[in-house]
Amino acid sequence: MNFLPPGKYFADGNFALTEGAIHAGCRFFAGYPITPSSEVLERMSIRLPEIGGHFIEMEDEIASMAAILGASNGGSKSMTATSGPGFSLMQENIGLGVITETPTVVLDEMRGGPSTGIPTRVGQGDVMQTRWGSHGDLAPITYAPNSVQESFDLEIEAFNAAETYRQPVIVASDQVVGHLTEILEVKNMEDYHIVQRETRKTRNGNEGVYDYSRDFTPMFAAGTGFRGNVDSLTHDERGYPSNESSVEKEMLEHLLNKVRKNEDKIVKYEEFLVEDSKLVVVAYGITSRSVKRAVKEARKEGLKVGMFRPITLWPFPEKRIRQLAEQSKEFIVPEINYGQYSHSVREYSQTETKEMHFPPGAVPDYRVILKEIERCLK
Amino acid sequence: MTEVEYHPKHELIREERFPHVWCPGCGLGIELQCYLNALEKSGIPQNNHVLVSGIGCTARIPGYANLDTYHTTHGRGLPFATGMKIANPDLKVTVISGDGDLFNIGGNHFIHAARRNMDLLVICSNNFNYGMTGGQHGSTTPLTSKSASTPYGNIEPTFNLPYIASALGASYVARWTVMHPRQLTKSIRTAMDVKGFAFIEVLSPCPPNFGKFNGFKDGFEEMEFYRKSSVVQNDAKLEDISIDPFHGKDIVLGDFVNRKRASYITLEHELIDRIRGGGQ
Amino acid sequence: MIKEPKISENQREIWREPVNFGRFAVPKGEIHIFPERCKECNYCTNYCPNQVLERSPEVNVYGYHPVRVREDKKDSCVACGMCQSICPDFAIFVKEVKIQ
Structure with a gap:
């Protein structure tokens, strides 16, 4: 098979x-x-x-x-x-x-x-x-x-x-x-869309191992005759190590920008009843399944609450969180830890963000989250 | 007589990167040259050779060879090379790194790569200390010798590298110094044809650190010391050849082990063929 | 510096010469140096069996005195290649000269 x-x-x-x-x-x-x-x-x-x-x-x-x-x-x-x-x-x-x-x-x-x-x-x-x-x-x-x-x-x-x-x-x-x-x-x-790897095999003249002027340069595979240097030291476009701050700047900005510039393409999230919500519960992974139930139950009570689930934790879905921050006065972030992602939500949304801590070892009980939603909205 | 011409190894080195980073009298350049000499004689196309290293002075060697070269993290050259060799068995992967990299921080990886008889050639440059960080002692620093971190003399016994490699089942084990470039070249050349794990320890002077701390005026004195205190003995009993030169013990060199033992890649390919129903 | 014992002239005389010795010529080498790469480690000057090399009084851009061929030993290189194989800096190489 x-x-x-x-x-x-x-x-x-x-x-x-x-x-x-x-x-x-x-x-x-x-x-x-x-x-x-x-x-x-x-x-x-x-x-x-x-x-x-x-x-x-x-x-x-x-x-x-x-x-x-x-x-x-x-x-x-x-x-x-x-x-x-x-x-x-x-x-x-x-x-x-x-x-x-x-x-x-x-x-x-x-x-x-x-x-x-x-x-x-x-x-x-x-x-x-x-x-x-x-x-x-x-x-x-x-x-x-x-x-x-x-x-x-x-x-x-x-x-x-x-x-x-x-x-x-x-x-x-x-x-x-x-x-x-x-x-x-x-x-x-x-x-299924599968990205196949493109590799460079031969080197034309002074062609570098990397090209910092472009976001994406195909890599080379060992043994194909490219003869490049791949280095864990800060390196220039030729792949050669350097101590220069200017080279570090060029390399690092390339490494960060190739992701940062394309955040819109990478970021994925799921929303559940956020259109009219006054309170948004941000949850990811298994916690989001408890949250979904809590939101459903809260809606039965007429509470305007929704769930936002980042599918890509990083890059942080910053744009959408900012939009949501405009319509809802508060975020709740339940996590199976003592406050991690909540810091980022607070930082990016600049809005009141309530942490909910659950100790590792069990999936959060939806009733606890529901109670918190009720407390916030009633 | 000094007209500008290309060095005979022009095709094999990245000449634009010379002069290299190593100190005057450092043996690593000789080691690189011996490797390149062996590479030329190996008959394996230059494109198939890959050099992998960890971190340290020795780990800078790949950066000067005009091959596909990989300078990885401290101690992790061996597992990196393991992955690369398995993914593309056509490559002739050589790991060239220092004693600190391969046996201190990367000791566990060495044990397992040798045990698997992974098809890698490992050249370990042993200069008895951590050169790049200023000459601190490591697991290969001879007893009672001084270093930046053993100012009163080293009290720890050393690793006997060929003995370890042999006990783990490596297919090929040798020890030379950079004062023996021809023997070293021949040894590397032989090891390139070995199926399985080949290990060569190369003793190399470190004049500004180990040399300075132990009374050698310059690299030449340290080289002379190697020349005078080494004896070639191919059939040496490996358990007796630990390095303890400051107590009158000879440094034993030679091609100690060359045996046939099923290598990892051979066994893995047999397994894949068996599972896929006779080699599709 | 540790010195090797030198062979005396007397010893040389009592060596037996092979009968076909005259049919062989001593090879001759031409030394090429990259002065900018030399780091003055003195391996070549010390290990050259014919003492063909010496340190130059000049300095290169890195402040080292690069190696050079001794004026009086210009024709003494026998192309053994020792300097080339012992040079850690790829700064010296020898080409064998065809003897007519």
Whole structure:
């Protein structure tokens, strides 16, 4: 079996994430077992050799991250899967992926933290780590699925974004979405838009490894005769290291702008009954499913409340949040952590934003959120 | 006699980047030249050669070779190269990095790459200290020798690198110094044909750091020290060849191990063929 | 600096010469130097078996005294290639000159 045939499946999130990646063209997986994402690694070990891809279980997450970057530079679409502790170990090489403009996908299934925390149960404490985890300035792209269907679809989208913007893209799922079993509908292969990688093979004269005057330059794959230098040091367009602040400025602005200028194309969100709402609940991942129920219940009581669900956590859906801030006087941000995304919502909306803290280990109870909505609107 | 001409390695180096970053008397340039000499003789097309490194002085070598070169993060050259080699087995991937990079911060990756018998050539430049950060001691600093962070003398025993590599099952293990450029070139050339994990330790002087701290006036004195205290012994018992030159012990050099052992890429391809029903 | 013991002239005389010695010519080399790359490590000057090289009193742009060929040893290079293979800076290379 090459690709999951079209049809309906009763499957869990980790299955969907794996098959989505294979649909997207992932042919290399390196990983290290960690609850709750181990099923992705296990399924990849079955599936990739079947389709002529490569699977390797590395010695740790640092090695896994390095290996997928190496594989990507070797010409393969690649990915890894991990959870909080492993994601922390990967941060340095995520930065390597950013500075060398290497496309790859990192799946982080959030669990309870800090440290080992509650390995087998849900958390949403890595949200800011997906934004600021690696040192230096970066413009990350992070997707947060809230269902099995979305796990499949967003995995494909993450691969497309990685190839387009040439940087590691993070899929921040969580333990519940990963282990949730529900309907997954897979379409025909030709109904999916898959970005194929373009590579440069030969070098014309003084052509650089990078071109900072353009947002997108195709990468070169090792062994094709391009003879380029790929460097973790700040480098100029030729790929050569430099100590100059002016080169850092040129490189860094290129790295940030290729994402920032295209935020409108990347940003995705879901809205639920926000048209006339006086209060907007911002929620992502599994929390959004509790929020949706709470909003429905509140609407039955006649309360004008809606839900805004960022599908891309980063780039932050700034424009839309600002618009919503004009019509509603308040935001509520329930999260399975002690206030992370709420800071960004407050910062970008410049509006009263109420944090709702839920300890890792359980999905938020909709009744608690409902009570909070009632308190705000009554 | 000094008319401007191209260096014989013109095609293999990025000449516009010279002079390079290394200090006077540093052996890394010699190491690069030996690698390029071996590359020329290998018969493997230049385009198929890839150089990968971690961080450090040695890790700057790839930047001067006119190949597809990758300068990655500290200690992570090996896993990066592992991913690249698996993704494209046609490549001849060489990891060239320092002792600190490969054995201190990247020690775990070395253990596992050698255990897997991953098809990589690893050239480890050993200068007995962390050169780029100013000469602090590491796991290869000889006993009682001084460094920026062992001002009273080093009390930690050292790694015996060929012994480690051999014990882990590497297909090829050798040790040379940059004072032995011809033997080193031959060794690298042999290792390029080896299937599986090939490991070459290269002792290299670090005049402004290790040399300065241990009473060597300049690079030449350190080179002479290597020349005088090294003996070639290909059949040496590897457990006895740890480096302890300040207590009268010879530095043993040679091509120690060259054995046939199934490599990772061979086994992986067999597995894929088996699963896909006989090699499609 | 550590000095190698020198072979005495007396020792040279008692060496036996092969009968076909006259049929072989000593190779001759031409040394090429990139003075701007030289970092004055002195490896070539010390390891040249015929002491053909020396440090120049001039300085290059980086402040080093680059290596040069000794005036009195212009024809002494035997193209052994030691200087080239021991030079860490790719600053010197030797071309063998065809002897007519």
